Amino acid sequence: MNVSAPAKKRLLTGDRPTGPLHLGHLVGTLHNRVRMQDQHDCWLIVADLHSLTTRSRREQIGELPELVHEVVLDLLSVGIDPEKSTIYLQSGVPAVYDLAILLQMLIPVNRLRGIPTIRDMARNAGLKDDEVPLGLLGYPVLQAADILMARAEVVPVGGDNEAHVAIAVELAEHFNELYGPVFPIPQAMVSSTPTLPGVNTIDDGSLRKMSKSAGNSIRLKDSAEEVARKVRTLAGPAAGVSPEELDASPLFAFVDAFLTDKAAASALKYDYMRGKTKADAVHEAITADLEILLKPIRERRAELMADPGRIEEIVVDGTIRAREVAYQTLNQVRDAMGLEPLWSGLVAATQRRAEARNRPY
Ligand code: TRP
Secondary structure, eight states: OOOSOOOOEEEEEEEOOSSOOBHHHIIIIIHHHHHHTTTEEEEEEEOHHHHHTTOOSHHHHHTHHHHHHHHHHHHHHTTOOTTTEEEEEGGGOTHHHHHHHHHHTTSOHHHHHTOHHHHHHHHHTTOOGGGOOHHHHTHHHHHHHHHHHTTOSEEEEOGGGHHHHHHHHHHHHHHHHHHOSOSOOOEEEEOOSOOOBOSOHHHHOOOOBOOTTTTOOOBTTOOHHHHHHHHTTSOOOOTTOOHHHHHHSHHHHHHHHHOSOHHHHHHHHHHHHTTSSOHHHHHHHHHHHHHHHHHHHHHHHHHHHTSTTHHHHHHHHHHHHHHHHHHHHHHHHHHHHTHHHHHHHHHHHHHHHHHHTTSOO
């Protein structure tokens, strides 16, 4: 009888190293990653090549060591365990570049032109239509190369990346059809958490999602004082609003996301609508529960920072593991496509000729 546990499915997800992670990441994906690392062979990519699609200047590349360090520190501080999860640096796995080139042969340019995220990323980076680099158009193909080289079966992503995983599925199916069954078909797992709005809504009145670039985030590394100050910038809806308007407000989105005592949260809403509770009291309640959530994260961060070089060691370990798998996959791909036989045929013929003339090549 076979009593060994069934092999864990490989999961791949990750981030571009463009700045510190924040509360939106925590509720949108980080908690889920920590939860899933027990039942999956969890791989987390630090996608620095993807950040080159819009940040390829020398100074921007010069910032990468610090940015990579930051994002890995964030991952570990929330409870990603390097014993369970493989954290790796994308640009340290050159086989992925090769795979991306081969996958590019299998997808029409117009399929990529139709993907809205590419236009959004170009706009956010201030690029005009005729300035979009080929690499940005190919963003989803590179992401497909990440997914397929890792032979990942589960790919948790935010809604904006769903279209990219769809490209990976199409490429895997198309490749397998043309050259034989090499790739497992990956499956996107789209986050169902509502998007967290940003702070500073008193100043700009906006209802924008929390994001690194919008300057409206509460970062995981913020001090307790910074968190409290930022929470106070969440505008309260006018008294007498309807329950729907209340729920749609940034202030109460935070109540829903972070108050652990759901009965207390309902009572707070009820009192607020009747003008019995003011925004100040809601801010205080949010800050108190956020502190319970963020304090252990801050403490783990401090421990990790007390061991210089530890972060880099974890990334090197993970990247070495990723490189091994990537080269295996690339070899299978080159075999299936007939490229490896092409090269080894040339080498064999050269050897035969050398033997025939009795002089080594
Ligand atoms: N595109 C992802 C982002 O939005 C990062 C990423 C790169 C990724 N390769 C991946 C995510 C592979 C999941 C799987 O930052």
